[in-house]
C-alpha cells in the first residue's frame with residue numbers, strides 16, 4: 370500500500386479468486402469452470418471472424434448479442450424482452466459491481482445470505498453500503514425471512530447459492546420479489562443451468578427484478594469474460610449509466626462473437642450440463658461412501674465435508690489433494706473449516722479425486 374492510497378480504501382479487503390497456478394498441470398476443481406471446451410461454432414467464430422476486425426472498436430451498445438439473448442429468453446420463457454431489457458458486461462462480477470454502485474452505494478441497505486458468493490461482501494465494503502445478512506441453518510439452508518422484509522435498497526440472492534450449491538424453489542424466489550417492490554431484487558443465476566429453476570419467467574411481472582447470468586460456467590467461456598443481466602428497461606438503463614460512465618467498451622469484439630456462437634448451438638451446452646449433472650450425482654454418492662456430508666447441489670460443484678473431514682481437517686485435506694495434483698476450493702472461514710467446494714470435472718477427473726481422497730482419509 371502506498372502512502373498515496375486514499376484513507377477510505379485503506380481497510381478494504383479485496384476478493385480472493387480461486388488459484389490459477391501455473392507451476393504444474395492440476396486437475397482443476399477449484400473455480401467451477403466447465404471441463405468441456407466451447408462448442409464448434411465458438412472455435413469457428415474465433416478462427417474465421419473477428420480477429421480481422423480487431424482494429425475497430427466494438428459496438429458499444431452490443432445490439433447483436435443483446436438481440437440474440439432476448440430472443441433466447443423470449444423463446445424459453447414466453448417473454449417479450451427487447452434489447453433494452455438486456456445488459457452486457459465484462460463478466461457478471463462487473464454487473465454486480467454496477468448494481469452496488471447504482472442501487473446501494475453510500476449507506477444504501479443491502480441484504481445477502483450470510484454464506485454466499487464472496488464478492489457481495491467486497492462490493493458492499495468498496496461501495497460503503499450498509500450490509501445485512503440472512504442466516505443459514507445448520508443444513509446451510511438460507512433463512513428467507515429477512516429477504517421478505519421491507520426497507521432494503523438491494524437484495525441479492527445467488528440461486529443456486531455458492532458455495533453450498535443449494536437452490537431455492539421458484540415460489541420462494543417469487544415471494545421475495547413480491548415482498549418489497551421498492552427494493553431491487555438481484556438474482557445471481559451463475560449456476561442455474563445445472564438443474565435449478567430460473568426466475569426469468571417472472572421478469573414480465575416484477576420491474577424490481579434483475580437477473581444476473583454469466584457465460585463463464587455452463588457456456589464454457591470463463592476466459593472470455595462475458596456476463597449479462599435481464600430486467601426492466603429502467604433498471605437496465607441504471608446499470609448502463611454506470612457502465613458508460615466508466616468503460617463503454619467493456620465487452621470486446623472477440624467475446625461478443627463467441628457469445629453469439631454459444632447462442633447458436635444451445636444443444637451442445639445443454640448436453641454438457643446434463644453430463645456434468647450426471648457426474649455430480651455419481652461423485653456425491655462416492656463422497657458419501659467415504660463418510661463425507663454432501664449438500665444437495667443444483668450447481669456444477671459439490672460442497673462436501675462435515676465430520677467426515679474433521680480428521681485430518683478440511684485444510685489438511687485441501688493441501689494433501691493439491692500436493693497430489695488435485696485442486697479444490699477451501700475457504701477456511703470458521704463455519705466452513707471442514708468443508709471443501711469441489712467443481713465437477715470429467716468422470717475421469719472425479720475418479721482421480723475420489724481415489725486420492727480415499728487414500729488421504731486412510732480408506733483405501
Ligand SMILES: *Cc1c(COP(=O)(O)O)cnc(C)c1O
Nearest residue numbers: 460461462486527559583585596
Ligand atoms: C462465477 C460467479 C460469478 C462471476 O461470473 P463471471 O461472469 O465470471 O464474472 C458471479 N456470481 C457467482 C455466484 C459466481 O459463482
